[in-house]
Amino acid sequence: MADSRFVYVTYIRTTPEKLWQALTEPEFTRQFWVGCWQESEWKPGASWRLMIPDGRVADGGEILEIEPPKRLALRWRNEFKPELREEGYSRMTYELEPMGEAVKLTVIHEMERPGSKFIEAVSNGWPMILSGLKTLLETGKSFEASRHWPKGM
Amino acid sequence: MKAVAADADKVFKALADPGRRLLLDRLHADNGQTLTQLCEHLPMSRQAVTKHLKLLEEATLVVTIWRGREKFHYLNPVPIHEMAERWIHKYERGRLRVLAELKKNLEGDSNG
Secondary structure (H helix, E strand, C coil): CEEEEEEEEECCCCCCHHHHHHHCCHHHHHHCCCCEECCCCCCCCCCCEEECCCCCEEEEEEEEEECCCCEEEEEEEECCCHHHHHCCCCEEEEEEEEECEEEEEEEEECCCCCCCHHHHHHHHHHHHHHHHHHHHHHHHHCCCCCHHHHHHC | HHHHHHHHHHHHHHHHHHHHHHHHHHHHHHHEHHHHHHHHCEEEECHHHHHHHHHHHHHHEEEEECCCCCEEEEEHHHHHHHHHHHHHHCHHHHHHHHHHHHHHHHHCCCCC
């Protein structure tokens, strides 16, 4: 295929409402998204930023589609690494589907360019972030590694 | 916790077969392939690949998305990450990475 894409799925024993809250609200994301939080008004066309604990902006973009607690699509660009920033915008989609006692969370992160370094870079982060999210929602406590921004990054 | 244990059972069962691990290796090298692409240069029949993919999908190690009429398969490393987090102590991570790098350098990249 001519583009770069990663797809992640995790089943989390929670409700779509709680999962949506965990994916968007700072007090939750800080616990599993390596200390980061997001700034957005969460409506179509609104700007979106992912903030690093030290105050830098990790990534930025805008809300393309939003339908709580089912679907969120973001236009997403790296902001703190020039070599990744120059690749331009990617697209990230969350889909939340209730499945019995759990919610199936699908994360698709894609960019219309082959061999994207940015997509490669986020592919190192997503598995840790998503397993941290699952652990947080199912046990009330996330993994140590998913609570802190990596040193020197 | 029963459900969590059942998830882990599926993942271990899915990983306990060299053919299925080979499919995961192929997706790791080139993520997002159709069944036809995956069957190329593989010492397995199309039927065997289909059967293995079904087990890998049930364990969520492989996820699929449709683009038009084609179904693409993706390696989903999230369940493997959950297991690693379960047994790796937070302070061991750095040392384990150094050891893995050393092993890779000494043995070549053939088995990761």
